[in-house]
Every structure is written in structure tokens, then in C-alpha cells.
Amino acid sequence: MKIKEIVVVEGKDDTVAVKRAVDADTIETNGSAVNENVIEQVKHAQRIRGVIIFTDPDFPGEKIRKIIDERVPGCKHAFLPKKAALPKSGKGIGVEYASPESIRNALKEAQVMLEEAQEEISAEDLMDAGLIGGPGAKERREKLGLLLKIGHTNGKQLYKRLKMFQITKEKFVKALKQIRQEEEHA
Template sequence: MFIKEVIVVEGKDDSSKIKQAVQADTIETNGSAINDDIINQIKHAKDVRGIIIFTDPDYPGERIRHIVSNAVPGCKHAFLTKAEARAKHDKGIGIEHASLEAIQQALANVYEVSDGFNSYITKEDLLAFGLLGGPHAKERRSKLGLELRIGYTNGKQLLKRLNMFHISKDLFVDTMERIIRGENDE
């Protein structure tokens, strides 16, 4: 699989693993020590080829994703779940621990942020499906993040992420109805 865009990752181990899974170029942020030179490289790469941000599904990875997204608007995003990014015999979580198939799947399902989106999900939608403050809220947010491949978020960040990735209200409702049906079948 050839990836046209340049993939932004955290470090050398991530680059190495991605290059085993797909044919792609990477830019390494060197963890959260992102400096102006790296941001400028990412901006240039975005203008020339496009960017996919692909960071670990943990706090530092989400922080890096946020920094790059804010500095370089219009990037695409790829996500791994924590389960996909966990080594079988290690406590580490990261792209470098994921299977080649999980990396390929994540890169096949990138989310692109674009202008002109008008099907926003509201806080009331989240409340209606018990995603905020209810007894099953955390579990439902986790399942929703897995289903939509947008990663896990807390209640405050969920609305922002759903709208940032232009998840349509129809897709959101269909996915939540499936999740709730699954809970009722258990």
C-alpha cells in the first residue's frame, strides 16, 4: 500500500514500523519536543503532499496531535485503539507495538477535516445517547471511539472530536443505536 501523504509520527520506532506496513514517508516529532523547524517541515509537506497525523493513543500522543493540528490546520488523522497499539508481552502502548494489519487499517480509514461541513452533532445529541454523565457514559464513549476509529475521549472532548472529523449526524446516530442495541442484547 502506497501512502501519498507524509505521515507525522512521534519517533524513529514509529517510522520504522509504519515503513514495514506501508510505503510512506514520515516526519518524526521527537515526542512532544516539537520545535519550529519540525512544524515548518510539516507545513511544507502539507502544502506539497498532504499530512496524516498518526500518534500513539495515549496522553502524549493526543497532546502532539493537538499541537500539530493547531499549528497546521487541515491535516488528515489516523487512529489506533489502545488494544491495537498494545504489545502482547509488554506494557507499552504505541504504533511501534501494533500489528502491520492494524496500521494498514488505520491508514485506510483516515479522517479528513474540510470546510463546508454543516451536519454538526450537539451536546444535546450526546446527552440523548447517554454519553455524558450517565452510568454507562464512559463505556459508551469508549465503544463509539472504537467504532468510528477516532480514539477514546472524555466527555468534554468528544463533541469537539466528532465535529472536527465531520462525523455526520446520521453516522453518529446509527452507530449509537447499534451500541445501545448491543448493550440490551447482553
């Protein structure tokens, strides 16, 4: 599978993992202190071929994603489920530990994050769905992130991510029904 866009990753090990999974060019940020040179490379890549931001599903990875997204609008975002980014040793988390299949799936489903949703999903909807606070909220958010392909979020980030990916209320409700059915059959 050849990727047209240039994939932004955190480091050399991520580049190796991506290239093992797909035919793609990468830009490495070399950590969460994204410097101006990297931003200029990403801006150029976005103008020429497009960009997919593919960072680790952890706090530093989200920080890098946010910095690049603010400075280089219109990039696509690929998310790896936390479970797919865990090493066999159990220490750490990252793209470099993901299987080629998980990487291909994440890149194939990359989306552009936009600012306005088509229908409003309220904070009350999130609370009523058991996605904020309360027992099982974190697990439900993880399942929702997988189903809607918006990545793992904390309670605060979820509302913003739903808006950015223009998740409709209908799609949101459908995903919640699926989660509830899985919970009933567990």
C-alpha cells in the same frame, strides 16, 4: 500499500512499525515538545504531498496531534484504537505495538478534521446517549470512536471531535443504535 502523504509519528519505533505495514515516508516529532524545525518540515510536507498525523492514542499523542493540527491546517488524521496499540507485555501504549493490519486500516481511514458539522449534535444528545458521565460512558465513547473512526476521546473532546469530522446527526444516531444492539446482546 503505498501511502502518498507523509506520515507524522512520534519516534523511531513508530517509523519502523509504519514501514513494516506500508510503503511510506515519515517525520518523527521526537516527543510532545514539538519544535519549530518539525513544524516547518510538516508544513513543507503538507504543501508538497499532504500529511497524515498518526500519533499514539494517549495524552502525549493527542497533545502532539493538537499542536500540529493548529499550526498546519488541513492534515489528515489517522487513529489507532487503544486496544490495537497495547504491547503484549501490557506496559505502555503506542503505534509501535500495533499490528501491520491495524496500522494499514488506520492509515486507510485517515480523514481531514474540519471545524463545522453539517447538523448540530448537542451536549444534551451526548448525555442522553450515555456518552458523558454515568456508568459505561467511557466504554460507549470508545465504541463510538471506533465506529465513526474519530479516535478515542474523553467526554470533553467528544463534542469537538464530532464537529471537526462533520459527523451528521444521522450517522451519530446510526452508530448509537449499533452500540445499543451490541450492549443488548452482550
